[in-house]
Amino acid sequence: xxxxxxxxPGAGVQGDPVFPRATSTVVPDPSxxxxxxxxxxxxxxxxxxxxxxLKDGDMPEYIHPYSIRSPGGGALDVCYPSRSHSPSSVTQTxxxxxxxxxxxxxxxxxxxxxxxxxxxxxxxxxxxVSQSLRAHLVRGCPYVxxxxxxxxxxxxxxxxxHAFVELSxxxxxxxxxxxxxxxxxxxxxxFLLYASAPIRLVQxxxxxxSAPAFAGAIRVAYLPDxxxxxxxxRYRRCFPTAGHATMNPNDRPFCVDYAWHKEGxxxxxxxxxxxxLRLLALAADDDENRAVRVLDGFRYRSIDGDxxxxxxxxxALRADPVxxxxxxxxGVRADGVAExxxxxxxxxxxxxxxxxxxTSSYFYGKAVARAARLAVIAEEVGCADVVPAxxxxxxxxxxxxxxxxxxxxxxxxxxxxxxxxxxxxxxxSGADFGFGIYNDHHYHLGYFLYAIAVLARLDPSWGxxxxxxxxxxxxxxxxxxCDKSGGSFFTRLRMFDLWTLHSWAGGLAAIPDGRNQExxxxxxxxxxxxxxxxxxxxxxxxxxxxxTLAALEMLxxxxxxxxxxxxxxxxxxxxxxxxxxxxxxxxxxxSALWFAPSEWxxxxxxxxxxxLLPISEALFPDVVFVRDLVEWxxxxxxxxxxxxxxxxxxxxxxxxxDTEAAxxxxxxxxxxxxxxxxxxxxxxxxxxxxxxxxxxxxTPGATNKPQELDDAVLGRLLAYERRAVAHGGAxxxxxxKQRIFQVSWTTSFCTLYTLSLKPQIFQRHGQLPTxxxxxxxxxxxxxxxxxxxxxxxxxxxxPCPHQAYGCRASGAYYQAVDHRSAxxxxxxxxxxxxxxxxxxxxxxxxxxxxxxxxYDFERLAVETEGYSGSDLRALCDEAAMMxxxxxxxxxxxxxxxxxxxxxxxxxxKNAMAVIRPSLQKxxxxxxxxxxxxxxxx
Numbered sequence: 063x064x065x066x067x068x069x070x071p072g073a074g075v076q077g078d079p080v081f082p083r084a085t086s087t088v089v090p091d092p093s094x095x096x097x098x099x100x101x102x103x104x105x106x107x108x109x110x111x112x113x114x115x116l117k118d119g120d121m122p123e124y125i126h127p128y129s130i131r132s133p134g135g136g137a138l139d140v141c142y143p144s145r146s147h148s149p150s151s152v153t154q155t156x157x158x159x160x161x162x163x164x165x166x167x168x169x170x171x172x173x174x175x176x177x178x179x180x181x182x183x184x185x186x187x188x189x190x191v192s193q194s195l196r197a198h199l200v201r202g203c204p205y206v207x208x209x210x211x212x213x214x215x216x217x218x219x220x221x222x223x224h225a226f227v228e229l230s231x232x233x234x235x236x237x238x239x240x241x242x243x244x245x246x247x248x249x250x251x252x253f254l255l256y257a258s259a260p261i262r263l264v265q266x267x268x269x270x271x272s273a274p275a276f277a278g279a280i281r282v283a284y285l286p287d288x289x290x291x292x293x294x295x296r297y298r299r300c301f302p303t304a305g306h307a308t309m310n311p312n313d314r315p316f317c318v319d320y321a322w323h324k325e326g327x328x329x330x331x332x333x334x335x336x337x338x339l340r341l342l343a344l345a346a347d348d349d350e351n352r353a354v355r356v357l358d359g360f361r362y363r364s365i366d367g368d369x370x371x372x373x374x375x376x377x378a379l380r381a382d383p384v385x386x387x388x389x390x391x392x393g394v395r396a397d398g399v400a401e402x403x404x405x406x407x408x409x410x411x412x413x414x415x416x417x418x419x420x421t422s423s424y425f426y427g428k429a430v431a432r433a434a435r436l437a438v439i440a441e442e443v444g445c446a447d448v449v450p451a452x453x454x455x456x457x458x459x460x461x462x463x464x465x466x467x468x469x470x471x472x473x474x475x476x477x478x479x480x481x482x483x484x485x486x487x488x489x490x491s492g493a494d495f496g497f498g499i500y501n502d503h504h505y506h507l508g509y510f511l512y513a514i515a516v517l518a519r520l521d522p523s524w525g526x527x528x529x530x531x532x533x534x535x536x537x538x539x540x541x542x543x544c545d546k547s548g549g550s551f552f553t554r555l556r557m558f559d560l561w562t563l564h565s566w567a568g569g570l571a572a573i574p575d576g577r578n579q580e581x582x583x584x585x586x587x588x589x590x591x592x593x594x595x596x597x598x599x600x601x602x603x604x605x606x607x608x609x610t611l612a613a614l615e616m617l618x619x620x621x622x623x624x625x626x627x628x629x630x631x632x633x634x635x636x637x638x639x640x641x642x643x644x645x646x647x648x649x650x651x652x653s654a655l656w657f658a659p660s661e662w663x664x665x666x667x668x669x670x671x672x673x674l675l676p677i678s679e680a681l682f683p684d685v686v687f688v689r690d691l692v693e694w695x696x697x698x699x700x701x702x703x704x705x706x707x708x709x710x711x712x713x714x715x716x717x718x719x720d721t722e723a724a725x726x727x728x729x730x731x732x733x734x735x736x737x738x739x740x741x742x743x744x745x746x747x748x749x750x751x752x753x754x755x756x757x758x759x760x761t762p763g764a765t766n767k768p769q770e771l772d773d774a775v776l777g778r779l780l781a782y783e784r785r786a787v788a789h790g791g792a793x794x795x796x797x798x799k800q801r802i803f804q805v806s807w808t809t810s811f812c813t814l815y816t817l818s819l820k821p822q823i824f825q826r827h828g829q830l831p832t833x834x835x836x837x838x839x840x841x842x843x844x845x846x847x848x849x850x851x852x853x854x855x856x857x858x859x860x861p862c863p864h865q866a867y868g869c870r871a872s873g874a875y876y877q878a879v880d881h882r883s884a885x886x887x888x889x890x891x892x893x894x895x896x897x898x899x900x901x902x903x904x905x906x907x908x909x910x911x912x913x914x915x916x917y918d919f920e921r922l923a924v925e926t927e928g929y930s931g932s933d934l935r936a937l938c939d940e941a942a943m944m945x946x947x948x949x950x951x952x953x954x955x956x957x958x959x960x961x962x963x964x965x966x967x968x969x970x971k972n973a974m975a976v977i978r979p980s981l982q983k984x985x986x987x988x989x990x991x992x993x994x995x996x997x998x999x
């Protein structure tokens with residue numbers, strides 16, 4: 063049976079991965095459980111069904127709302143789990159409430175074998191428990207559906223650890239006799255059994271039933287309440303066999319769309335967890351989900367909160383946008399700049415590559431990311447003279463991991479499962495916290511990616527040289543496509559679970575409680591850092607994808623990791639004793655950490671906050687909850703032996719509502735986390751303030767309202783944008799290239815006002831002018847409408863800004879020759895003088911405030927010999943930032959538009975010292991030849 067929308071094998075991988083191939087001695091053999099046809103492609107390592115393919119494959123997995131186990135012998139165990147709870151944990155308990163078996167396989171008379179995973183996708187896994195019996199395990203389905211695969215009828219048996227006290231055949235509306243059975247057990251549980259054809263059940267023993275000679279589909283459903291039986295009856299005939307979650311970061315940023323392949327008649331009944339319901343409602347506010355109906359009274363219990371019935375074979379989920387920013391949204395307060403700069407100079411002065419002695423991929427990544435933060439903070443507070451030292455440190459420490467010259471460890475490629483491993487992890491499953499068995503990939507790689515994004519931003523030539531390694535590290539855990547021509551070396555979204563909408567850190571280890579994740583903040587850092595990589599390389603799609611995954615991860619953290627007393631998510635004894643989860647498992651909530659007992663509350667808070675970044679304030683938007691969390695944690699700091707490095711994170715959150723008290727405590731610390739620094743803590747606290755500490759709503763996901771533009775300034779900016787679009791948006795070829803400068807200047811100008819704004823702010827001024835451009839994957843699919851303002855405000859959530867530039871060369875080829883932008887739409891070739899002048903000069907009609915009268919177009923056109931269109935755009939961006947940087951961070955958010963000085967010739971000359979031609983003419987000639995043969999106009 064084909065698995066619609068499933069992960070499918072393709073042709074063998076062509077060529078070699080970026081990092082060297084190596085053979086691991088610690089990863090298991092996937093061929094024991096995956097169907098042969100699936101082995102040609104990279105395989106999931108952190109999936110919701112991972113226990114089914116590890117060791118003997120007989121550990122349960124939680125496939126909402128049931129725990130499922132395949133014990134072998136052609137059997138499938140179904141459990142509607144009960145919960146045990148205490149102040150320290152909440153655990154779902156597995157019991158084989160109902161077992162469905164192929165009687166011949168169970169008796170050993172057939173070809174008994176272990177199960178086989180014959181297909182899988184984002185929302186389901188298909189398990190062949192025998193050659194004749196197939197289980198369609200679809201997440202969020204209130205029924206477990208099993209179909210027969212044999213050419214004729216087979217004998218099926220049903221069993222339970224409980225005794226069957228009632229076995230009755232029932233009549234369904236419009237159903238044949240014998241197609242519905244009610245199974246009541248001495249445990250008080252009732253299961254309903256539906257069949258596509260009449261089925262005869264015979265009770266052989268108190269705990270066993272037999273169904274001879276049946277062919278078709280069987281659906282079993284637990285009945286939580288008698289009032290739900292008519293609903294289960296009504297939707298029994300339509301069953302899902304597969305499901306796919308679509309993420310289109312260009313067309314639908316911050317959205318996930320579900321679609322199920324179904325068989326049978328009627329409408330599809332599924333279940334939604336609490337975060338689903340919230341995102342369904344947000345999408346409904348945008349006039350989506352018209353065909354979706356929520357059945358509020360139809361509920362199943364779950365460790366993730368009550369699951370509610372939803373009718374519809376496709377859902378649209380939408381989150382609030384969280385655009386990634388390099389800097390704090392409010393800027394460092396003027397009275398704090400001097401203190402930040404003093405700490406910055408001391409921290410930068412202490413940087414030394416030789417001082418990084420660890421060979422651990424995790425701790426090394428934290429060390430280089432810590433240094434990268436210093437450069438970004440220096441940029442924010444206007445301390446540019448320390449940046450070269452940070453750049454040199456990063457180049458010396460990051461490069462060896464990318465060119466494989468690092469002594470003692472390094473990244474390698476494991477072809478068995480398809481992913482990166484470390485040298486130490488090849489032979490030691492515990493090395494690098496299990497990175498070699500696919501634990502924590504997003505944590506480790508996220509730190510490296512932050513450092514790479516910063517260094518590539520500071521040194522574009524370095525960035526171009528090591529772009530393949532950067533993108534390979536991103537692809538290891540953020541490949542979206544199942545198409546083997548795209549991300550053929552890596553599995554789809556290795557860590558991120560598109561059903562739970564958060565990541566799993568646990569990899570190839572069979573554990574009864576399933577996958578797990580400890581630090582949500584490090585997961586957020588991974589996707590945030592990938593978004594910054596996208597911004598650095600001009601890759602709008604990657605920036606949007608990273609921002610979307612970060613936003614979803616934060617919502618999940620606020621929903622399940624952040625514990626609010628009395629909220630009802632967890633039992634009162636647990637929620638009353640905890641404010642954050644230690645380790646969240648598929649089947650368990652644990653107050654303990656991997657490295658610390660539950661009493662070390664400062665560690666629990668810290669591991670859910672580090673690393674401290676601009677996006678951290680979006681992870682903790684509810685100041686009421688933050689105060690509760692900090693006050694819950696503070697008494698633990700009186701314990702003997704508390705590490706000062708953990709105290710820093712507690713005080714950082716305290717700074718959201720009591721900045722001065724937090725500052726006093728931070729100044730007294732003598733040691734900081736190896737991924738943190740005094741500079742970073744002071745930057746955080748001095749960029750808080752009355753606005754940052756204003757009212758929290760007490761609800762997950764509440765956000766502080768950003769500062770808005772005054773109408774006059776906003777109107778001017780929109781007028782600039784409309785004029786820029788009108789002058790170049792509809793044309794093709796050389797004339798449209800004049801838009802490069804217009805876009806560059808306008809987006810840079812908006813820096814003054816838009817760092818903390820969301821695109822929705824602009825919607826109150828009416829529909830922005832838009833253009834239509836094409837997919838950066840070279841496939842020609844349309845993007846969502848593009849606006850210049852959105853390009854700057856949330857570049858991660860808008861289409862490619864190069865839509866009018868005309869180059870249709872292959873994206874892969876373009877990246878190979880010019881890594882300034884991963885988009886194939888930047889203009890090809892170094893521009894000749896006649897083309898450079900209008901790009902630099904722009905068409906008449908833009909406000910005279912933009913340029914001084916002595917702006918020398920001809921002179922600049924001569925001096926930019928060898929610059930391509932994308933180089934000129936970058937040059938304009940850099941020049942346009944010169945008057946903005948002169949303001950200082952304390953003035954950026956308050957200055958009026960007419961107070962910004964015009965651009966000068968010197969701004970462009972200074973920018974040329976930073977932005978150099980990306981390629982020699984010979985390389986552009988090569989690209990021109992390639993584009994002439996394979997490109998399109």
